[in-house]
Amino acid sequence: MTHETPKQGWLARLFNPPRGSAPYLFLMPYIVLFLVFGLFPLLFSIYLSFHIWNPIKGLDSMEYTGFENYVLAWGDPVLWKALYNTVWLAITSGLAQHLVAIPTACVLVALGSRLRHWLTSAYFLPYVTSTVAVSLVFFSMYSPNTGIINKLLIALSESDLFGWAFSWVPDVMPLRWLEDTFLVKPAVAFLVFWKYTGFNIVLYTTGLMTIPRDLYEAARVDGASAFRRFWHISLPLLRPFIFFAVTLTIIGNLQLFEEPFILTRGTGGVGHSAETISMYLFRIGWEYLDMGVASAISWMLFILIGILTAIHFKLFGRQGLGEH
């Protein structure tokens, strides 16, 4: 059998490449897409962050400004407001997600597999559906006069059973969940919590499944209570999973865009009360058409994510990865 096939056409050669060039051909789509949509643009955005440029006016209008874009963004109080909002939302919704997900996962693994599967499917559902769609549903639920949340609060305050606990409701109605500068952040955080807790529950359930059953049995024989078994066995062995899940939450939450964008109709809320850094970046770039400053902001956000992830790694990395 010879591999000598004289005079192949280019098509045949493409489909039957010599062994040496085969991997490059297989990787060609990745390499091309990476260079065109990955590396080049990334380098260009560094370049751009040192220039003034309005994309409508074409490439000629680009002007070098040094660090001015960074200085400009740094001096804008809205950036700091957005930074505060982003960190507030990240911490509030992030903490709530993990504090709920871990105990839930612990109870779930104790259940029969059928019930566990049904519950997990329900919890995970928000994660697979479109953020825009579910945010619109929440937008209507938060509506001051017609939303189910306010209607429910009124109904509770009028009910005989719970009326005493909700007697404050008529005084504050209608609650403007998304227009009140005080309420809007919790409202956004709740949507984020609702959407991503299921994902974390699945991570933690998987983690708990990896813990050998006999560890618990041994502890039980030694007379450890359910709480102590959770505290001394589940939690320490879950650490790598907690570490990983929290890393994902930090990176994801700091880039929060769609939820606050839809809930505030793209405005960022009254007085930027729910504007995140990503939304701020979007506004500067696509509404004020200042791509230079927008690029500078995106690099500042990148550095922020880097710093917070590094702090997280520094504080919890060694324990988190089980000191391997």
Next chain:
Amino acid sequence: MRNRIEALSPYVVRAMMIVLMGLLIISALMTVFPFFWSAILSTHSRETIFSTDITLMPGDALAANYAKLLEIMPFWQAMFNSFYVAFLGTTVSLLFCSMGGYAFAVYRFKGKNLLFGVLVGSMMVPPVLSLIPYYLTVKFLGLMDTHVAVWLPFTATPFCIFLVRQYVVASIPRELLESARMDGAGEFTTYWKIALPLMKPVLATVAIVQFVFFWNNFLSPLVVLNSTENYVITLALRSVQNLPNTPWGAVMLGTTISMLPILLFYSVSSKQIISGMTSGAVKG
């Protein structure tokens, strides 16, 4: 205290377990409530939505809402665009990611370590950082307001290539591929006829991850598509949010229908979707 809890009779422990289970079931119901609620609202008229009563029953305004929906946005055009983008994007992703992952798993070649490092490194780049560059590249290439710009750049995702690579390394024996070559099969034939059929499980994962991504994607269409007839469904739904006197029944009907493909798919294979969507997290 601790011993006292332990000393509680098994009945009490059982009762506590039942209470916990009840809590979990209630929270599961609350989690799915918004989906149910958007379906209910889509059958109600403006009058019943605005009344102070809470009704969990379907109303009778479904037809009127549907007519209104078609009036306020090119709904089926947008649904078609989303399907088109998600289908093409997913299909091409399957090809590109399986090729890339296969190359990393099977071959030794110059620059492999560098390329693989770049692959893993680019998984760490937050999407927001690449938003402006992505927009600029699309502009340079003259692809503004085209669907290609919404699917093509995301078809060779590092994450999916990585998944395929891991799967091929772990589950496809090298000897099998070697023997195919011995029998005179070319490189591409070996990949296409021998390896690809064996990759089915990981390809299913790639398909799930990519389809869900393309269907739900909002940010890249938002900056690239600007004419209404090119809108994907997420853009179309958002565009009616600022209408004066928003017709909520119609908007919720559109929202509900837009979620149906994923919901139906999820209801038949939630197990596979859950493990697919968490595969990177759980195995990584």
